[in-house]
Amino acid sequence: MNEITIDIIAGVIALTALTTAGGLLLQTLSRRFRVDGSPLVAQIDACLPQTQCGQCGHPGCRPYAEAIASGESINKCPPGGRDTIEALADLLGKEPIPLDAAHGITELPKVAVIDETVCIGCTKCIVACPVDAILGAAKLMHTVIADECTGCDLCLAPCPVDCIALVPRSWPTRDIKSTDSREVIARG
Amino acid sequence: MAECRIIQSPRRLAGGLQRADGKALSLSQPLMQMNPPVLQLALPDTLEDTPLERWSIGDQIEAGQPLFTTQEGITQACPRTATVESVGTGKTLSGSPTPCRLLNLTVVDPDPPRQPSLTPLPANPDGRTLRQRAADAGIVGLGGGGFPAHLKWQHRLHTLIVNGAECEPFLTADEQTMRLRAPAIWDAVVALMSALSLQRCVLVLEDNKPEALAALQAAYPSVLDAQDVCITVIQSQYPSGAERQLIWLALGLEIATTTSPVEHGIVVHNPVTLAALADALHGYPLTDRIVTVTGPSIVTPGTFQTPLGTPIDLLLSQAGGLRPGHHNVFHGGPYTGWPISNTAAGVRATTACLYAAPVVSQTPSPCIRCGACAEVCPVHLQPQQLFAALTHDQLDEALHVGLSQCLECGACDVVCPSNLSLTKTFQDGIQDHQLQQAEKQRADRARTRFEARNQRLLKRSEADETRRAVRRERSGSALDRIRAARAEETH
Amino acid sequence: MLWRIWAPPQSTRAVMQSVWIALIPGTLTSVWVFGPGVLVHLVLAGLGACLAEVIGRRARGLAATQALQDGSTLLTAWLLALALPPAAPLWLPFVAGLIAIGLGKQLYGGLGQNPVNPAMLAYAILIVSAPVAMTTGWIVPFQGWSTPMPLTGIGVGAVDGLTGATILDLYRTEFRELTAPEIAQHPLFSVGGLGIAPGVEWVALSHLLGGGFLFARRVIRWQAPVGFLVGLLGLAAFFAIDPDNTVPVLTHALAGATLFSAFFIVTDPVSGATSPRGQWWFGLGAGVITYLIRTYGLYPDGVAFAVLFMNFMVPLIDQYTRPRIHGESRSIRGSVRGRS
Amino acid sequence: MDWGLLLISAALVNNVVLVQYLGLCPFMGVSNRMDSAFGLSLATAFVLTLTSVVAYLIETLILIPLDAVWLRTLAFIVAIAITVQSTELIMRKTAPLLYQVLGLFLPLITTNCAVLGIALLNVNRSHTLLESALYGFGAAMGFALVLVMFSAMRERLARADIPELLQGTPIALITAGFMALAFMGFSGIVNS
Missing domain, CATH: 3.30.70.20 (Alpha-Beta Plaits)
Incomplete structure (x- = not known):
């Protein structure tokens, strides 16, 4: 084996050691410092107009809030209109999108x-x-x-x-x- | 005779406007009495008892007889002896989409009531008697607020401020009252101070009213201790007569916008209200008020002693009518007035002024952020920031920078070089905010109701489930019993 | 009619026109000192600016005439023409006008919407992209009338009667070898005038006159100009404890664009701070940065960059210098979206 | 070099965003709101200072002894990722209030090229440990300054009548360009 190969192997070993150590560190930390629970659903629910009309396809506003929290699109609420979409976009850090007309129009x-x-x-x-x-x-x-x-x-x-x-x-x-x-x- | 203490206020508004006041226009004429042949009274939405039930068409009502009582306890007396012509709905002064209920009267005797319709009160009434009298006589804030006076007196008070500033240009109702009825104003002050055991009274005047000052000085009653009472003269500046600004000018006290002055023991009354209160003490309820009819479009501007309910049209024609051309008639002064769309409607207790001016079309240009509006804002807002936020749909930002503190005084409109309708935008924003709050409350209520219903349904289905389970068990055991019985039979 | 001029202006147009009036003395003096080229520049910058305004408005489907009538476009062009070197090639003012209105104003939606000063933006863009034309087009004062206008950028500096240096440039380059009193012996100082910044000082003092007019008409407040002068001259005075190696305070005051900027640039309401306290900080910041760039930076007169930098600070300044609302215990700061 | 000058140089003259064009992604992405900008600025200040030190330590304690400087970029990325992630985890539990402010932004910083850029620049300029930390901190201050300035400016632009075509990101990019122009004025103030 020439010197360069040794260098390479040494480097790879060092890097592997570094990443492994880091991975283990993160793993232990995530175990030790676990936090659970998220108030997101309540915050989303507060943005919705509470008409409980089900136009979004969910049986009420809270279920839609839960669906949004797990990734559903924010533009399915016709009674809330633009205000609601903007509030949700603001809360979730997304771009406001136009209302999905499939769920109705704002009246x-x-x-x-x-x-x-x-x-x-x-x-x-x-x-x-x-x-x-x-x-x-x-x-x-x-x-x-x-x-x-x-x-x-x-x-x-x-x-x-x-x-x-x-x-x-x-x-x-x-x-x-x-x-x-x-x-x-x-x-x- | 005691000498009246006169103090020059050391403070002046930072901001505000100093413009030609136009008051001489209507003060050059003596006060005139209006004798309208018909009256039209708008009934408040919330009434304690309705005249609809009490009066039928053709009935004659004596002057001073109570017409109706509001939920706040204010009783409106009939301004003149008249017969009921009709009771119905119609357009309001402002022409708002929701119609109001109207009481139309045909005047039988055009003279004001000669006999007191209420019993005259003794010299030094106590607080309760005074409150009751103010309510019975229909005394509300005649400066333009229309707030029932007796409600203000429910608080523990120590200072009375008489708001004789009348800072808005062209308005002269207060000044005319102070000139002509100074003794009555002092009478009311004396009665209030003893009845509410107030410690001091400050009568605030702008320095452009020397005649009113002289009249008040001459009528100063000896019973008042000069230690407790003074007249404070302030610099003429709009809007020094706004309540919080006036208190600051008079006492050097800033009232936080979240609290009201009465909570700090300070009550502010307009001199016209006090004059009406003095009449009420002698048994005369509020039937008339002084109205200034003025403005560049009025032929002969003047001040008019006007029965409530006098049609605006009549009042305008009494003042010589409008000049030819297109004009707007405003309820209130040139800065705070709002356009009257229905001039057939009657004068209200809050109608201090009718201001008519030619219609001018000013095209607004973009805001150049010059800051002139902020310079004149009496509460030190940044109107240009409010405007930018409101015109770009950022109500929350506008509220953050103080939208709800806006007095809607209109000073910024006057100085704006871009002719922007700032005050209108702010009023709309404030209204939008109120609607939004109401929506939010509704949504919260809907949420609780929805959740309560879900809980109930859940509980019910659980109860159903348990009941079914119990039954199943019971029926199961019954089956067993039958089987057992059959088995026995077969054996 | 005189009272009309002295009364505070009642419309946007009147505001702009009073600034026009205030610019007249400085412009006339500039013509006297630097020759008729200033007027040619004025016309060309105006053409460029109006062209950009028309194109910008038309592109958005709006009428162009109304926007031209308010006078702000010509004002921007006028300010640019006075800021550019008087012997710069003729394309320069035209392009500057185009850039100022096109990029600085129309992109943002026209009057009142632009966050940065259009004139200073164009100046900064040009000094970065056409440094030769922007720095060498200076005429020896009072020789402008006998000097032909260069038509292109080629040969600028080589033409007789032109000089590549302003007084501030002179100090900057000569400090390597000479002390300030020695530099003051340079022949450029004896061209005429007070011997502080020959020729330019008359222009500066005329602008002072115009600024006084604006102040008297209450078009501008004192905070921004005073802040600017305090920032710039205060630092200059502080460092003048070493008179051999620093530009004299008076030169700082009268040379370059100091007074012109103090009254006509940092007082721009649209791109400046709005509250009086904010204007003070805005001016002060611009003054300090101008001093830093003049003394240590690469560019000859730092006003454009300083003003541009402070323009970007304006939203923050506006949010943190609101006056206390009557009845509130302290002033409202920040915005809803920055409340945390 | 004088430490004060080092700070000014890192913050203004060689501003990490507007002069070196590093960290443009968070600069555009997190400047919509001022509170986010504040949060990200604080988080970046914290992380940049920390990773500058960590990168220095890895360079001098591992890479140079092992003669593996050719692995620098990789090693730094790994080190930064580990540092940021563990900071986030620890902060979430021990300082929930601080986490509320910074938490969202910490993962963003992992992919912030400014962090890696500063770490590499530190090595290129052969800064000492203290100089590395200072330079990291200065760069973070510069980042914070422009981010907060820019977010306030974007809030103002949201209240201006920008032509519809340019609303949002287009005008923000243009404005960022002008801002970079303004920062060019500082060039030469500190020789570096």
Whole structure:
């Protein structure tokens, strides 16, 4: 063996030793200094509008927050619109992206109203409401607590007599800042 | 007769505007009495009891009779003896999209009430009596705030400040009141000081009102101890009459924006409010107020003693009407006023001034960060930073740099070389912030309700599960029993 | 009409025009000292600037005329023309105008949006990319009228009556062998004037006059100019304890672009700090850095780099020099995104 | 060399980002927000100083005795990675508050070429142990200065009417170029 080969072998051994030692060090450190738990889901949940509408494909805002925390895209919340996407992008250090039109478009927030003359008191909407904003009992007329209604429209489908309608809120609301749907289409 | 102590305030606002005040315009005429044939009163959204139930069309209401009471306890008296013409909904002064309920009256007797409709109070009423009287007589802040006076007196107070600054150009209602009704103002001061056991009273005047000063000096009552009472003269500067600025000018005390002056024991009243309070002590509820009708578009500007509910149109025509051309009529002064869209609506208790000016279209140019706005800002904000943040959708940044501290005084608009509508932007931003807060609260409520529901459903399904399990077990054992019985039978 | 001139300007256009007025004395003196070339430069820089403005606005689909009317474009060009060497080749002011408005202003969205001073940006870009044209185009004072304008950069410095050196350059190069009093014996000092910075001192003093006008009209505040002069001259005075090896304080004050910058460059509202306290720090920083570059750096007059550097400090300065809000116990600092 | 001058030289005149063009990735990537910029600056200051020392030790204690200086780059990368990772792990447990500020950024620094660059420069300039640490610290200060300045500037640009085409990263890159131009003014102030 010539000198250069020895040099090379010495170097490789030194480097291997260095990396092995480093690897072992990191391994022990990661064992000794383990930390668990992450408050991320709660932070994500705080950015969501809490309509519990399920338009994102999850049964409520918290489940979507959990999905985002494990990597789902942040643009599936139409009621939150641009504000929510920007807040999420900010929180997660991502670039804001336009709303995914497949999940719907941002509209002015609404409230459900039950036409009390038509309602037959079947309680199906009460079961559907994610925030318990509908009052009533079997065979008795139902009514929506407008102040608690998130306008999620989940009560519309179950109603057998179509007596529920979504109407614009009677109190002032913020201007919506939806991402332009044309932009979504243009970007495919 | 005691001499009144007059002090020159050693402080002056850092910032603020010093412009031609235009007050002579409306002060050149004597105070005139308005006698409108009809009245239109806007009913507050929240009423303790509604006149709709009490009055029917054609009923005659005597002047001074209570019309309605708000939730805050303020009772509005009928300004004149009149018959009910209609009760309905209609457009508000500002023309806001939500209509308000209106009470239309046809005046029978145009003269102001001659007899007190409330019992005159004895010389030195106690605090409770005074509060009750102020509420019954409908005394609210007549400077423009409209805050019920008796609510301010619920706090432990030690200092009364009479806000005679009237710093906004063209406004003269306070000055005219101080000139003509100085004794009444002092009467109210005396009553307040004894009833609320105040330690001192400072009457603040701008130095551009020598006549008012002379009138107040001449009417100074001997019962007031000159040790406790003084008139402080401040430099004429807009907006020295803003509450916190005024307190600082008068006492050298800065009130943190998170607290209100009454929490520090300081109550500020407008002289017009005090004059109305003096009337209330003698049994006359608030039925009239003094209104300045002025501005470059008014033919003969002046001050008018006006029954509440007098249609704005009528008041304008009494002042000679508007000059030909396009004009805007503002509720309030040239800086803080907002445009009146419905001039058929009636005068409110807070209508201190109607200001009319030609419509000018100014095209804004970009902000060049010259800092002129910051120089005049009385609270030392950086309006250009607020503006940049708000116009680029950064409400949180605007709030961080003090958006909620903005007085909306409009001084920055006046000096901006780029003609930017700064104050409007800030008002919109503040409103947006309030809506955002409300949304956030709703979202929080929705979250708790959603989670509570999930918990409930979970609990119920668990309960169902256990019940089923119990039943299964029971039915299982029953089966066994049957099997056992059958087995016995067969054996 | 006089009261109109003295009243504080009420529109952006009036602000710009009052700066125009304030530039007139300095410009006239420059023409007197350096010859008609200054005016030619003014026209060429103006053309370049307006061209960039028009192209920039058109590219964004906006009307160009309105932007030209506010007077800021011509103001930038004017400042550039006064800052460039008076015998520089003719392409230089034109390109400078293009760069200043094109890169410095239009890229950022036009008036009020540019974070750096467009004139100083163009100056810095050119001194880095065309150092010969930018440093050798200086005319011996009062010979401008008898000197032909060079049309290209070729041969600059070789033409009779031109000199490659300003007084500050002279000090810089001669310090290797001579002391300051010896340098002051150089023939350049006897051309005329007060003997501090021949010719240039008259220009500087005219700018002082213009600056006084701006101050009286309340277009500028005192903080930035005073900060700049304190930073620059304060350091110069401090190091003057060794008079043999330092440029005299008065030369620092009257030579180069000191007074011009103090009143017309560091006072630019758009790229400068906004609060009075911030303007003071902005000026001071620019002054100190100018001194450092003049004394130790490679470039002849450091104002452009100093101002550029401080322009980049402005967002920070703005965030940390807000005045205390009435009723608050301390001033608000930082931004929402930098609160941690 | 005078230590003060060494610091100024490392921070301003030979600014690691704007003059030597090292660490451009975090400079562009983490300058969106000022709090991130502060965090990354602090983390970099800490790591640069530490790795400068570690690299010096590896160079003099391992590579030179073994005559394996040709492995320098590799060895330094490994050393930096180990140092940064273990710092992160330890800090996470022992100083959670500091970790909140720096934690996110520590892994980023592993891949920050400025760290490796400074370590290699230290060897090239044959700095002593103390000089290496100082130079690392100075470079980190320069990095921190431009990062914080630039992030504040980007916040301002977010509130300016930048043409739509240039909004975001394009204008940030252009501005970074102008900033480098401003730093050219310092050239020659300290001869190095």
